[in-house]
Amino acid sequence: MELLHPWRLDFQQPAPLRSTPVVSLVLPCFNEQEVLPETTRRLVALLARLEAEGVAAPGSAIYYVDDGSSDATWRLVADYAATLPAVCGIKLSRNRGHQNALLCGLMTAPGDVLVSLDADLQDDVEAIPKMLAAWRDGNEIVYAVRSRRDADGFLKRVTAEGYYRLLACLGVQVLFNHADFRLMSRRAIESLRAYEETHLFLRGLVPQLGYRTAVVEFARAARFAGTSKYPLRKMLALAWQGITSFTAYPLRLITGVGALVSLASLLMSAWALGIRLFTDHAMPGWASVVIPMYLLGGIQLLSLGVIGEYLAKVYESTKKRPRFHVEAVVGQAFGAEGA
Numbered sequence: 598m599e600l601l602h603p604w605r606l607d608f609q610q611p612a613p614l615r616s617t618p619v620v621s622l623v624l625p626c627f628n629e630q631e632v633l634p635e636t637t638r639r640l641v642a643l644l645a646r647l648e649a650e651g652v653a654a655p656g657s658a659i660y661y662v663d664d665g666s667s668d669a670t671w672r673l674v675a676d677y678a679a680t681l682p683a684v685c686g687i688k689l690s691r692n693r694g695h696q697n698a699l700l701c702g703l704m705t706a707p708g709d710v711l712v713s714l715d716a717d718l719q720d721d722v723e724a725i726p727k728m729l730a731a732w733r734d735g736n737e738i739v740y741a742v743r744s745r746r747d748a749d750g751f752l753k754r755v756t757a758e759g760y761y762r763l764l765a766c767l768g769v770q771v772l773f774n775h776a777d778f779r780l781m782s783r784r785a786i787e788s789l790r791a792y793e794e795t796h797l798f799l800r801g802l803v804p805q806l807g808y809r810t811a812v813v814e815f816a817r818a819a820r821f822a823g824t825s826k827y828p829l830r831k832m833l834a835l836a837w838q839g840i841t842s843f844t845a846y847p848l849r850l851i852t853g854v855g856a857l858v859s860l861a862s863l864l865m866s867a868w869a870l871g872i873r874l875f876t877d878h879a880m881p882g883w884a885s886v887v888i889p890m891y892l893l894g895g896i897q898l899l900s901l902g903v904i905g906e907y908l909a910k911v912y913e914s915t916k917k918r919p920r921f922h923v924e925a926v927v928g929q930a931f932g933a934e935g936a
């Protein structure tokens with residue numbers, strides 16, 4: 598008789614560890630024409646060095662993901678891909694945001710080991726050999742963590758610190774001072790593929806994968822050239838994403854506040870009744886009525902807003918819209934020679 602299994606175990610033994618992996622560097626770029634020449638120069642030199650030292654296998658390459666730039670970014674990427682075998686490019690059909698661009702690169706780039714980093718050279722490329730060493734020691738995910746953030750402004754440092762603490766309080770598993778500079782093995786990448794979330798917050802998602810992980814420290818430099826592509830608006834959106842994608846705590850908080858306010862109003866009613874029955878004082882004036890009314894109105898509207906945010910998330914997710922569209926690819930890995 599044929600056995601019917603309700604589920605099928607898709608476990609694959611990890612590929613035997615190769616001491617010299619094909620390394621893919623994945624860099625999302627949005628209007629990065631000022632930094633691309635220097636980034637390319639440094640990364641091509643790094644890959645050549647790693648290949649010469651036998652740390653990276655031939656075929657290791659840089660994968661730029663052009664996130665719908667309006668400047669010369671894609672033209673530069675296409676030029677490099679046409680002349681340098683170690684450069685490949687993926688062009689998205691429009692700006693989809695850093696997290697989506699990064700995911701596109703991670704899902705598209707080949708290689709045994711993928712390292713994601715920013716294009717503006719804030720992530721120290723010299724940490725990459727250390728990350729590869731940690732991979733050789735058997736770690737599937739290696740997080741690069743900023744040992745110091747002198748290069749960031751005071752406000753950014755304080756808000757970032759506060760935000761990481763808030764996430765930790767809410768029970769979201771994130772690494773302090775780790776952004777998206779990390780190494781992932783092929784197996785970890787394939788596991789990541791199984792997550793079909795519409796709202797991406799990779800630095801919260803990747804720790805959920807498990808596996809053996811390691812941490813490598815680096816000093817975050819100032820942006821090499823150009824300006825930040827993360828204005829306050831995008832930063833706040835990402836921060837909110839991090840909270841609402843990983844915890845329903847704000848909704849629970851609303852229930853708590855609701856319970857507290859209800860209890861307070863019950864006590865207040867008892868007090869008012871007590872005054873009415875046992876004293877001959879007049880009732881307090883309108884302030885005791887009007888102020889709580891505004892307060893409650895405010896709390897209710899705020900609560901509705903938070904519930905609405907979660908509902909909007911469900912709504913977005915049910916549509917299952919694709920996170921990006923690839924418009925063009927260049928580079929040897931894709932068998933495409935230029936745009």
Ligand code: UDP
Pocket residue numbers: 624625626627628629664692693694695698714715716717719820824825826827
């Ligand atoms: N980026 C992107 N799409 C966007 C915004 C940013 O691909 O919509 C890229 C950007 O080109 C860079 C990385 O994300 O490689 C980090 O952005 P940035 O350095 O401007 O952020 P900051 O370091 O100021 O937080």
Ligand code: MG
Pocket residue numbers: 715717719820825
């Ligand atoms: Mg930056």
